[in-house]
Amino acid sequence: MPPTKDPVRNDSAKKDSTTTGAETAAPTISLADVAKDRRTFDPAPSRSTTIDVVVTRSAPAAAGAIGLPVGEKGAVPRSLGLDRATLAAAGFEGKLGQTHVVPRQGAAALVAIGVGEGNLSTSQLRDAAAAFARAAGKHGSLATALHTSASGSAADAAAAVVEGIVLARYRYGALRNSSSTTPVSAIALLAGNDVAAVERGATKGRATAAAACLARDLANTPPSHLTATRIAELAVQIGAETGLGVEVFGPEELTLLGCGGLLGVNAGSAEPARLVKLTYRPKRAKPTAAHIALVGKGVMYDSGGISLKPSDGMHLVMKMDMSGAGNVLAVMSALTALGCPNHVSAYLMCTDNMPSGSAMKLGDVLHIHGGTTVEVLNTDAEGRLVLADGLALAAEESPDAIIDIATLTGACVVALGTSYAGVLGNDQGLVDAIRGAADATDEPVWQLPLAKDRYRKLLDSDVADLKNVGGPYGGAITAAVFLSEFVGDIPWAHLDIAGPMKFDADDSWRTKGASGVGTRLLIDLVTSYARSSA
Structure with missing residues (x-):
């Protein structure tokens, strides 16, 4: 179906969406009471770890x-x-x-x-x-x-x-x-x-520590315990407790929105996809307050789809491929307690990427929200497809800045290792603000060139507007170039956290397992950002 003019607020999409707006103090949130059996999983966070x-x-x-x-x-x-x-x-x-x-x-x-x-x-x-x-x-x-x-x-x-x-x-x-x-x-x-x-x-x-612990909890949770449906339920609860507006969209609403990227990746999964939009507004916004949009990749488990990953250590940790969305949810959970002066909206793009008889195939063409068509040449390059829908939705609200965060490419790990996240963007002021937040939080980033003039042609497709991969080299850059197609002229930056998504051993405040890296960085950014920063 053709996309609607105002996707998040169209009447058809509202019927199964949930909005909350209670003003309460932010709790310390964890998933410590997750049940052992997925059939009895309770997304309600425990209060036993309140410090x-x-x-x-x-x-x-x-x-x-x-x-x-x-x-x-x-x-x-x-x-x-x-x-x-x-x-x-x-x-x-x-x-x-x-x-x-x-x-x-x-x-x-x-x-x-x-x-x-x-x-x-x-x-x-x-x-x-x-x-x-x-x-x-x-x-x-x-x-x-x-x-x-x-x-x-x-x-x-x-x-x-x-x-x-x-x-x-x-x-x-x-x-x-x-x-x-x-x-x-x-x-x-x-x-x-x-x-x-x-x-x-x-x-x-x-x-900030509670938010980072929540992000770690989410990424450490096994994929059968934390599905797209369940993270949406948790977002609704956190929204009610921290004064956020929350809207949840399922497959029918996503079809009406024309979110072909998210639905295409979800096609092989038995678990339905969820798009979760969260909104934070300061109680007394100043005229200079900025509007920042965050978009998080929430692939709850990434098998690679038809382009199946090998059964190795990296496949094992693909429960953490939702770290971007988990980090964004954690960021949003802290904004009320911190009195964030800016308006922040967030899009969690949540689905599995699984192989089955109904799965997305190589050569399929997907229609991203807004109408852009994408030829799929690798089903394991799925993160950029779900982010494309989120970025297109975010851009329609004309925010002052858009930042997406994702465990996106192995190429970024090869380039920067496991200590640095990659950052690319179309606005140097925004990239510099992210670098400053990275220094303040000791969550280091390294800027890579967007270089659209050199790399955009690698994404040309014979049958669609774009293809989802750009060849064997420069994968972190071509992925970012792909994403840049969906934000127009709005200041935008992309954080690729595939390298530092987990720590292999305890080291200082870094504990073995999911890292939550990017959570404190983004909190620092959105609470200090001003329009003059970009």
Whole structure:
């Protein structure tokens, strides 16, 4: 059917959509109570992992461990009860990230935290806080004055310390019968005269860390437990709890919208596709507030379709191919608590990519929302097809900026490895704003050239407007060039997080498994973005 003029709000699509708008405080959300049997799966997030963050002048009596910053030079805190020679004899020199635990009978353990020469950046503080959290791994209630070692603002320092502690102690244990780890239940930041600033930072750190943990939970959840239908149900619940507008579109509505990319990828799956639109509006928007649209790839499991992936380690982690959509949902869950000044709309493009008798075939031509036709030459290049519909929908609202995020190409992993996400875009100001947010959150990105003048011709098709792959080389770039066709002249950037979508081992605040990388970056971007940034 032909596309409608106003796709999200057409009357036909409304019949099965859900809208919520209650104004409530943002909760700490996880999927810790996911059921073991998919038939009894309950998308309701658990509140058992809620972390109490307080700012106080002295450690609470309930604290199990107290972290004390110790530099390479200067005085050792008297409360530690050890001098520098004794610490050195134990192998502790005060170097950044070193820790030494001093147990005490009937009292909180003391943990010396190395801060090097002091004046730490927010990234260094986050790493030091993570080292403290791991050293105090048997204790749920922690207290520290680590944020006082910062070179920057007290608020930024407090946020980094809370993030480092919470993220380092994250574990996905929803499907384990028992756990050998102790979750963090409370964090006390010991403040002096800057209590108000530390409280602001602690609130921010708690919200951003909770969002990142939600993103990790979603990506770690097995695909039979978290389908497109179930992530849509969770989005509705989060929307009701955090004051977001939520609209959910199923196959009939997607057909009316002309979303041939999402429906084409979904054709081989027994699970129906879902498009979820979330909307955040600030309570008192300023005239200078920007409208930012986020689009997330939500391929809940990517088998490759007819272009079947080999049965190797990468196939195993394709439950994480929905990380883009999971990250965007997590970002949206935090905006009310953070008082985001900008209007943010989000599109979660959710489906499986499965092989079957009804699956999308090589040579098929799909009609993307808005009318662009795409010849499919590889069914494993499916992410760009679902994103195309989302980008086209987002562009119709003429936002000030559009950012999509996706585990999109193996080519980006080959180019940049697993530590850097790729970023490409049609507007250098927007790309620079993303690079700044990446630096602030220690979620690094590297800009690749869009180079449409050199690469667009590789996407020419003999039978359609485009083909979905551009040859064996420069795959991360040709994928971005493909996406750029659906945003027009609106400032747009693409984040390819295929490399850092997961961590292979624990390292500082990075825990083994799904990374949630991109969540804190996008939160930083949308809460600080101004039209003049682009």
